[in-house]
Amino acid sequence: MSKAGTKGLRERGIEILSVTVAIIIWQLIADLVVNNKFILPSFTDVLFAFIRIIEGGVLFTDLATSLLHFGIGIISALLIGIPIGVAMGWFKTVNRALDPLIEIIRPIPPLAWIPFAIVWFGLTHTSAGFVVFIGAVFPVIINTFDGFKSVPKIYVEAAKVLGCMSSGSLIRHVALPSALPSIASGIRISMGVGWMCLVAAEMFGVSTNGLGYKIWWHYYLHQMDFVLVYMLILGFLGLFIDRLFRWYVDGHLLKWRAGVVV
Amino acid sequence: MGEVKVSGISVAFEKENGESTLALDNVDLEIKDKEFVCFIGPSGCGKTTLLRTIAGLERPDKGQITLDGEDITIPDSTRGMVFQEYSLFPWRTVIQNITFGPHMKGISKNKTLEVAEKYLKLVGLEQFRNSYPYELSGGMRQRVAIARALANEPKVLLMDEPFGALDAQTRNTLQKELLQVWAKYQITIVFVTHSVDEAVFLADKIVVMSARPGRIKKVINVDLPRPRERTSSEANELRNQLLKMLAEERRN
Numbered sequence: 001m002s003k004a005g006t007k008g009l010r011e012r013g014i015e016i017l018s019v020t021v022a023i024i025i026w027q028l029i030a031d032l033v034v035n036n037k038f039i040l041p042s043f044t045d046v047l048f049a050f051i052r053i054i055e056g057g058v059l060f061t062d063l064a065t066s067l068l069h070f071g072i073g074i075i076s077a078l079l080i081g082i083p084i085g086v087a088m089g090w091f092k093t094v095n096r097a098l099d100p101l102i103e104i105i106r107p108i109p110p111l112a113w114i115p116f117a118i119v120w121f122g123l124t125h126t127s128a129g130f131v132v133f134i135g136a137v138f139p140v141i142i143n144t145f146d147g148f149k150s151v152p153k154i155y156v157e158a159a160k161v162l163g164c165m166s167s168g169s170l171i172r173h174v175a176l177p178s179a180l181p182s183i184a185s186g187i188r189i190s191m192g193v194g195w196m197c198l199v200a201a202e203m204f205g206v207s208t209n210g211l212g213y214k215i216w217w218h219y220y221l222h223q224m225d226f227v228l229v230y231m232l233i234l235g236f237l238g239l240f241i242d243r244l245f246r247w248y249v250d251g252h253l254l255k256w257r258a259g260v261v262v
Numbered sequence: 263m264g265e266v267k268v269s270g271i272s273v274a275f276e277k278e279n280g281e282s283t284l285a286l287d288n289v290d291l292e293i294k295d296k297e298f299v300c301f302i303g304p305s306g307c308g309k310t311t312l313l314r315t316i317a318g319l320e321r322p323d324k325g326q327i328t329l330d331g332e333d334i335t336i337p338d339s340t341r342g343m344v345f346q347e348y349s350l351f352p353w354r355t356v357i358q359n360i361t362f363g364p365h366m367k368g369i370s371k372n373k374t375l376e377v378a379e380k381y382l383k384l385v386g387l388e389q390f391r392n393s394y395p396y397e398l399s400g401g402m403r404q405r406v407a408i409a410r411a412l413a414n415e416p417k418v419l420l421m422d423e424p425f426g427a428l429d430a431q432t433r434n435t436l437q438k439e440l441l442q443v444w445a446k447y448q449i450t451i452v453f454v455t456h457s458v459d460e461a462v463f464l465a466d467k468i469v470v471m472s473a474r475p476g477r478i479k480k481v482i483n484v485d486l487p488r489p490r491e492r493t494s495s496e497a498n499e500l501r502n503q504l505l506k507m508l509a510e511e512r513r514n
Contacts, residue, residue, distance in 0.1 A: 158349040161317055162363040162414060163339035169366065177353040256353045256394045 041225035046232070049225040058214075059233075065209040066198060066237075068125055073132020073194050074187075080133075081140030081190075082183065088141070089148020089179070090171055102141065110135035110197045114204050123208060128201040135197035136190035143186020147179025181257060184249045188242065195238045211237075263330045264417035264450035266293040266316060270325035273311055285311040287475035288325070293418075293452060293467075298444060300465035301454045302504065304511045308476025309454045310422055316452060317343050317420050329417065339363060342411030346423040348403050350395040356406050357382060357391045363414035381409040384443065401432035408443070418450045425460070437463055441488070458504045462497050463490055470504065472511050480507065 023043050030042030037045055053059045088095040113134045121127035151174065159174045202212030211230050218226035268291040274282040285308045293299050301309035314320045316327055318337035327334045329341065337343075342363075350359050360378040369377075382388055385405040395403055404424050411419055425433045437460065444451055455461055461468045465484050472479040482504075486496055 154345060154347050154349045155351060157319055157337075158343070158345060158351070159362070159366075160319065160337040161339075161341065161343040161420075162410070163337075163366040164362070165336070165338075173362075173366075174351070177351070180353070256355075256396070258394075258396065 038222060038224050041228050045225040046228050049223070049229045053226070053229060062209060062211050062214050062230075063233075063237075065125070065207065065213075066202065066211040069128035069202065069207065069210060070132055070194060070198050072125060072129025073198070074136055074191060076129065076133045077136035077140050077190055077194070078187065081137045081186075082144050085141045085144025085183075085186075086148060086171060086176070089145045090167065090175065095145075102138070106138045110193070111200050111204075114201060114206060117201070117206055123206060125207065128198065128207040128210070131201035131206060132194040132197045136194035139186045139189040139193060140183075141186075143182050143189070144179065147182030147186075148175055150182070151175045151178045181254055184254065188245060191241060191245065192238070195234075195241070199234060263295050265295045265330050266291075266418060266450065266452070267328045267331075268292070268312070268316070268325070269327075271312070271315060271322045271327060272324040273308070273315060273320055274323050284475035286315070286322075287477050289476070289478055291469065291478060291481075293450060296448050296450055298441075298451045298464055298466045299453065299469060300461040300467070301452070301469045301471060302456065302458065302461045302508070303471030303476075303479070304473050304508060305456065306476075307471040307473040307511075309471050311476065312471075313343075313420050313422055313452060313454050316418070317341055319343075339367060339414045340416055341418045341420055342414050342416035343420040344404065344407045344411050344422065344424040346426050348395065348400070348407075348427075350403055350406055350410070352395050355392045355394055356387060356398070359395070359406055360410045360413045362410060367414070377413050377415075378409075381413045384412070384446075385409045385439070399432075400428050401436060404428065404436065405439075408440070412443070412447065416449065418452060421451065421453045423454050423456065426456070433460075440464070458501050458508070459492070461504065462486075462500050463492055468504065470507050472514070479511070 027043040030040045030045070034040040041049070084098065088098055110131055113131055117127045117130045121130055155174050155178055156170060159170060164170055164173055198210075199212035199215070201207065202210040203216045205213075205216075207213055211234050215227050215230045215234075218224075218230065268289055271286055271289045272284065273286040274284050276282045289308075289312060291312075301312060303309050311320060315322055316334065318334050318341070321335070334341075350356075351362065354362065357375075357378055360381055361374045364374040364377050365371075382391060385408060387402060387405055387409070390398060390402065390406075395406070398406065407424070408419075425436050428436065440451075441464065453461075453464060455464075462484065468482045468484060469478055470480045470482065471477065482500075484500065486494070486500070491497065
């Protein structure tokens with residue numbers, strides 16, 4: 001990971017070339033083959049649309065709105081999902097009680113919850129956040145549970161003979177740090193799923209603002225260049241959030257794991 | 263004080279098909295304060311089970327174990343343990359591993375650190391203070407594990423084949439270091455090994471166990487003078503005697 005980060009611009013030649021060629025081909029096809037802005041906007045169309053969005057200042061409102069929805073969903077997924085996963089992983093009875101419920105609810109696609117989101121929360125930010133939450137909470141629960149299940153017994157025993165006896169301190173001092181890699185990858189998955197749910201929730205009118213909402217709105221106006229701009233923004237933002245998370249987790253929380261082959 | 267009394271201990275394990283095997287059958291043993299005791303025997307003889315029961319990690323089905331007259335039922339900090347596998351917490355640095363025990367006891371941060379530094383120095387790993395376990399060799403990891411167990415200032419140190427995974431050279435060095443620690447801190451050490459050489463070099467008392475069900479076959483007092491010569495004729499004689507006993511066990 002860190003090696004790729006320190007690679008100089010010179011060594012990135014192939015990557016840059018590949019992106020440049022893709023853009024040129026896109027531009028040529030859009031201009032010479034398709035030649036229809038509605039069906040395939042060209043690279044320059046998209047660039048101009050992007051500049052107009054920036055100038056208009058709406059981008060930042062949409063960005064903030066979407067991040068708010070995303071934040072509500074992810075944070076509540078963590079606050080609810082991690083304790084549930086911990087309890088299920090550590091206490092067998094809790095696992096047996098909750099497992100059937102989770103297995104029944106989990107296969108319901110998150111977007112199927114949109115009607116209830118609207119009925120329960122109205123056309124609010126909470127409503128969009130709720131749909132993100134539904135998508136994000138299960139990967140968090142399941143990975144936390146898995147992480148707790150696979151805490152090596154030797155660490156628990158070593159802690160016990162060192163005087164760490166209660167479930168509370170064993171969870172805090174042994175199981176949680178040991179399960180952290182698994183929890184972190186659960187959070188990454190949940191952020192990916194949550195990001196997809198976000199766009200859908202905003203498209204279905206759960207919110208009246210946001211990046212997903214804008215895609216739908218510009219589609220109604222037949223401004224496909226703007227649709228594509230918002231698509232790309234969503235893609236880049238998702239990538240950025242994922243990279244930021246990985247950088248933080250690998251560089252700080254899981255520093256002790258360097259050298260572990262997974 | 264660190265006097266361990268094992269009286270009439272039986273431990274059974276339930277197998278998956280519901281049958282149970284008797285790992286220890288009515289074992290009696292007395293370990294004196296400051297004594298260095300080795301358990302030796304063929305694999306499956308219950309030597310590790312006996313050690314784990316003294317630690318409190320296994321519950322006996324019958325019998326009683328006491329430490330200085332007090333009943334042992336659950337693990338606590340009066341008995342430290344060093345495991346065969348690497349048991350350092352990989353998410354904690356060397357110093358954080360050593361402070362774990364004192365920290366759990368609720369000792370103040372400064373005092374905890376002071377104690378930890380002392381034992382870190384004892385095992386000679388000051389320069390690896392802030393390293394993570396993955397950065398250490400096997401021998402260094404077991405040194406830290408010993409320091410971590412000692413930092414709790416236990417009365418008895420239980421060791422389950424702690425040097426089993428190390429190469430011969432490192433193993434010899436660590437044996438010598440362990441004897442120095444033992445002489446310095448005057449604690450009781452109970453040491454499980456499958457190596458006759460190791461037992462002869464280390465122990466005041468060697469407990470030879472027999473397998474299925476695990477019983478004590480013989481207790482041998484070793485009165486070779488210390489520091490011991492690994493190749494002296496007395497050591498060789500004792501070694502032969504032990505090897506014969508173990509071979510007999512294997513035949514049964």
